[in-house]
Amino acid sequence: MGFFDSTGIHSAIYAxxxxxxxxxxxxxVVPGADSFSEKEGKPPVYxxxxxxxxxxxxxxxxxxxxxADVPPEPSGFSGEIDSLVGMDLEGNIIxxxxxxxxxxxxxxxxxxxxxxxxxxxxxxxxxADRFSVGRDIDGISKATISAKAMxxxxxxxxxxxxxxxxx
Numbered sequence: 001m002g003f004f005d006s007t008g009i010h011s012a013i014y015a016x017x018x019x020x021x022x023x024x025x026x027x028x029v030v031p032g033a034d035s036f037s038e039k040e041g042k043p044p045v046y047x048x049x050x051x052x053x054x055x056x057x058x059x060x061x062x063x064x065x066x067x068a069d070v071p072p073e074p075s076g077f078s079g080e081i082d083s084l085v086g087m088d089l090e091g092n093i094i095x096x097x098x099x100x101x102x103x104x105x106x107x108x109x110x111x112x113x114x115x116x117x118x119x120x121x122x123x124x125x126x127x128a129d130r131f132s133v134g135r136d137i138d139g140i141s142k143a144t145i146s147a148k149a150m151x152x153x154x155x156x157x158x159x160x161x162x163x164x165x166x167x
Contacts, residue, residue: 020099021046021066021084029086029095030062043160044069048086062088063165066099067153070160081150085122085157091166093158096122098150122154127162131155 026036026046033048035058040047045065049058068082086095121137130136131151 020082021064025084025097025099026064026086029084029097030064031086031095033061033064036064041164043157043164045161045165060089062086062094063161064095065157065161067157068100070153070157081146081153083150083154083157085154085161087158087161087166089166091126091158091162093122093125093154096120096154125158127159127166129155131158 023036026048027033030036030048032050034051035049037047037049039045043065045063047060048062048064050061051058064084064086066082066084068080080100081098082100084097084099085093088094125131125136131154133148133151137147137151
């Protein structure tokens with residue numbers, strides 16, 4: 001079972017809620033987490049926990065957050081690019097998945113944000129990094145505007161979460 005997108009075409013994407021996240025995606029961006037809080041705080045985050053099997057005590061191991069929750073949301077060529085970002089308690093990006101975007105170029109030459117390495121290159125980045133396409137982030141041929149918007153959205157959300165939660 002899926003849902004129908006705005007064009008009426010059946011989609012195989014399963015979103016658990018309006019911000020396009022799911023428990024499966026949260027676990028992908030925060031490896032090792034087995035549970036998450038509800039989205040809370042300013043900026044809003046999902047707190048990621050690992051449960052000790054013996055004591056059943058939960059330990060905070062990181063945060064997951066949606067780039068769109070930190071305005072203003074930069075626009076790619078055809079619209080916003082929402083990413084789900086996982087961060088450890090030291091402020092390192094440990095996971096990233098693009099969870100929503102509409103892009104006219106996808107119809108002509110495929111889903112360029114799924115090209116190998118595009119999302120993975122953000123792993124290990126921190127708030128102090130530049131996130132500059134062509135310098136420390138690889139661009140995507142024929143998708144420069146979208147690559148820059150994605151990098152800017154991730155950068156501003158990482159900086160906001162770091163400032164609010166990483167001590």
